[in-house]
Amino acid sequence: MTRATPTPRRPRAPASASQQRLDPIGGLAAWPLAPVVALVVVTYAVAATTSRQHEIQLEELAAAAVAVLTIAAAVLVWSSRPDLAPFTRTRAVVIVALGLVAHLLAVASTWQFNGMIQDDFAPMGLGLLLLAMAPFRPWKEILALGVAAAVTVGITALAQSPFLGIQTPPVLFAIIAMTQVLAPALAAAAYSRQVVNSIHRWQTDARRAIRASTEASRGLLATEVVDHRLKNLGAEVLPFLADVLERKTLTAADVKRARSLAFQVRRVLVAEVDHTWLDDLIDRERAVLTARGLAPLCVIADPERRATGFDSDQRAAVGALIVALCRLKGFDPTSLVVQIDGSGAAPADTDQITQAFGDRSARPTPATDTTTMAIVTAAQTQAAAQARAQARAQAQVHAATQAGTPATAFRSASPRDTITIQAGISLPPFQRRRALRPYLSVLRAVFTRVRVTSRHPLLTLEFDAERFQTKGTP
């Protein structure tokens, strides 16, 4: 690289990015901050209230103030729980709003009798609540909430200034009260901004490295693909063609043979075109399990090939989760079922032939064909058919158990895929949770409505993918 070459500007992190969203596992590590802060806030509120009883005029209001602040702290703890991720803007606004209500109640309870602004518990409580949001919310939002809270607190301080015990310019009280909110809020915003930028920078570099290493293996992959294709073509087709070319004549048997071979090769190719990344993934895990001396039966039920609509992040999250499940101690190799169904049209694949051909679901899926193909080994075919049959059975059971709940289609008009992963894992619930927690946190960052239910030893994970009309990732 020459000196004149301008260094490429790194893309900026999106404004909505937070540590939790960009690095869910890191966000997971930050979560104990919230309960600790909540405890501090509540303890301080109780201590400050009991130590200033002579200033309190309306005890009910004072008690209500402590109660509301406790609720705010509880909402903070609830919102930051890893299994309820992501921490949404609504939650942040609710927490700050509750904190402000607590402040107003506290001010009202000591109206005209407040000795000093500095030992009001609510401004500091608000500041700490904002501080605890640092790993979960984008910096601009923390800043905006902090400024809004500080302004409110400042105004109430000004309003109280005529009755306070210290004789200084009223603006001083406002500054004191606002600092108690602003200092932690600005610290939280600065933390959020710095962490998000660092993570984003790393992700940009990491993606570049991944692209580079993928490109580097292009030759190898191409050779693999060619070998695979030629092997699939079988021992018959090429010798047959060479033979015909050599003889330079065509018999009636040749014509018949050519027709049957064409049919078979096309069958295989069609089946391969219908193969998705999810099939690949499961195939590989199946091979790993078989190599370990187990008899895996992993089922994919994705008749509409909805998996093709997933973006690369979603694929990575699901892939890592499935790999983790399959390699977990106590995993039952015959129990894995991955099912994808959803509302809206299936992902716009390139195979949509125009309306003239009618509904594409009317066409039979190639996998249901039970022809004995010379090219695909009989065992593979059998396993595939068996797997599909079980998937259908599982899907029926699933549909039956889900009949009571309203269909997701009613929830929104946007296309949505629902992924269900079932696996039997005979591990104590605590160990299972601990092992899967990081993967679930990543899942929550890229999917919506992640539900985990378990009926020992069966673990069921359900999550939704909102599909945006993108033309695939480059």
Place this chain on the structure above:
Amino acid sequence: MSLGLPGHLVQLTLARALARAAHWFALTCLMAGAVSVAVLSLSRPELWITVVAVLAMGALLVLFTRHRRIGFAVAYLVFGTLCVYVFTRAVLGVPDVFPASNMFLVALPKMALVMVGGAGSTALAGVLWSTAAFLLAESAALLAILGTTVPYRPDLFTLSTYLVLVGVMLLAGIDRRLSNAAQPAIHRAVQDGANRQLRDALDTRAIALLNDTTVAQLVALSLAEPGGLSPGLQTSLRYTLTTLHDTDWLTDIDARSDTGPHPTLPEKASEPTETSVWISSAVHGAIERGRDRGLTIDVTGDINALSRLDAGSDREVGLAVQQCLVNVILHAGIASAEVAIEQDLTTISLRITDAGRGFTESESASDRLGLRQSVRRRIEQLGGSVLIWSRPGAGTSVRLTVPAAQKNS
């Protein structure tokens, strides 16, 4: 966005972010302190020295956070302690204003001083720096308070700030054992995904190519009359076999684009005329191969438009047209077709029409591979579109539209 920080970057990143947070906390405290004492000094001019002290401390803080050198940290610590003394002494020295020493205003520079620990590179270093700052600040303040008439009360603000900071630093410093296995797994999954994507792209090409060559040959043989092989069939059969025996056919596909599919092409050394552009185009090659198989193909429209396609697009369009013509041979039940070429400013369209029996649903189901892989995916990868009109008994028309170089008028 699931690529989280790897283990070796976590500590560094968190330390930086905590330093930034501590910086802003301290700066807010110092700004609030400066404004407060400035307001106070309006009525009590003797307080101006506190404004200077706080501003100087702020300047040193900015310097320290910009450069993060240990020298600046020590300077901030020493000078800050001095400022705390001056500030406390001057503010609490104002008669009859403050009832006790534990004023939030007085705590502001002390809290800013404690934040020096946030810039520590490790949790332990940070805790040590903060503790030193806390002890120095409290001692300086105590010394200053003793020189005033105000009664001493313990300053809980600075103490709690110190405790919170230390707590956060320790929390951030705890090794994230849980994520150790998961983070590399996610990373591997992303890499696998990228590999699979590339592999799929290569596979798509491979399938399309196999469909164009092997399947097309088998189909041609199955439709041929028993007896001697026609010269056209022999040529294309030989071409298929040499292509597939060459193990690099997938990666070489780009390099071979100019020479490959024109085994019968007459070489012309002259400068490219309009006719030679047409003859050397892959679309022409595809039409010739269709004619080799006994199809009567009328070419209408603007054949020179094809010169606007680059070599890659030309090859892909040629293969797509070839597949459409193969479909006519296979399904239309008719021996003639028409290829019409049109162009506008930014695109070129080719319409392949036959008056045959048209598609039916069952046929399209078993034979969608050709249209799907060899026509639609190809054209869509070029950024173009494919429209198919067909009704049983009413023929088929396939329209391929691809972007092309701007038309020079």
